[in-house]
Amino acid sequence: MGKWLKRCRFGVVTAIILVLFTSYALLDVFVIPHEYSDVGVTSNTNSTSKKNNTSSANNSGSGESGNNSNVNDGSGNNGDNGGNTDNGNGGLLGSGNGNGSGSGDDNGNNGGLLGDGRTFDEPEITDNSYRDNDIAITISQYRVSDTDVYVADVRVSSPEYLFSAFAKDKYGRNVTETTSAIASRADAILAVNGDYYGARNSGYVIRNGVLYRSRGSNDEALVMYEDGTLATVRESDVSAEQLLNDGAVQVWSFGPGLLTDGEITVSAGQEVGRAMASNPRTALAYVEDNHYLFVVADGRTGDSDGLSLLELATFLQSLGAKDAYNLDGGGSSTMVFLGKVVNNPTTNGRKVSERSVSDIVCIGYEKS
Secondary structure (H helix, E strand, O other): OHHHHHHHHHHHHHHHHHHHHHHHHHHHHHOOOEEOOOOOEEOOOOOOOOOOOOOOOOOOOOOOOOOOOOOEOOOOHHHOOOOEEOOEEOOOOOOOOOOOEOOOOOOOOOOOOOOOOOEOOOOEEOOOEEEOOOEEEEEEEEEEOOEEEEEEEEEEOOHHHEEEEEHHHOOEEOOOEEHHHHHHHOOEEEEEEOOOHHHOOOOOEEEOOEEEEOOOOOOEEEEEEOOOOEEEEEHHHOOHHHHHHOOEEEEEEOOOEEEEOOEEOOOOOOOOOOOOOOEOEEEEEEEEOOEEEEEEEOOOOOOOOOEOHHHHHHHHHHOOOOEEEEOOOHHHOOEEEOOEEOOOOOOOOOOOOOOEEOEEEEEEOOOO
8 A cells, every 4th residue: 555655646746747847848938038149140231320300109190281181992093192181192102292392403303202302301290101301101901802901102212211120129039029019119100010030940030130040941031132122032042141141131031922023922722831711911012122012911800801822912913012022910910100000900800909929020210
């Protein structure tokens, strides 16, 4: 009887130890934050100084011009005009008067970021647009395949105004915050969720010219070079160090690529891992020099089904995108403009709320 009790006690103690060890291992992988350092390699990019020409990212007022347009429904001119304002045609390609001035250069060319001769002493802000001398953003809303899709049409004077930011300003596993919280800390004017690098142990991570993770995967990565161009590469074909040497300032690893040189690169039925055919989506696209599209699609709700990768690629192609890439989607998909969440992020469709993520892609004036 005594030997039996000893064996029972030994078995119980062993079982408790195994449970505790397993619990710790799971917590260590999925919950406990681990902050890492970079691998000590930076790009050779010579960044120019950032201009102090922005307002607080939390300022959602109408601006000095008194514009009161709402998010455009995308039903006219492919969403280029972004709706009318009190002072004229607003939006990215509009000719509203606002608070800007300027008449072009000595050669007769129109000045200003959009070639319309306008310059600004202060940013011009409406509910769906932002413009200063270096950044112009217009948010438009579309209805695609029974899904609400939000497009931020972005033009910048230099690609330096497109950058990345980490949750809590830290690189590491299980270090997360909502997209809006990261955007607020980074003073971002516009932000979408990134690739959620912290959920994986592989996949290149280069952010703002610094190499943080050089362990590759077999997946496709999106590279942003110092001239602002975007390209999709397969990580097994090139090292992170080589990408850095070639001038990469950002590398995101999720995928797949959606467009290359204007051609669709995904097929019907192709999806990310075990994802459903239709999902909330986040994508980044390149149109031409210093012209980008930030795109987020709702999904998993009664109002929005979500998009397949092929539907997303086809839509981006219709907007004139040349190169495009699928970032982390599902419950992570979030767009924030001037401190406000634009879309309806949800994980299960029952509750609209932001998911905490590892990182964001944003437009603004990066803090030094």
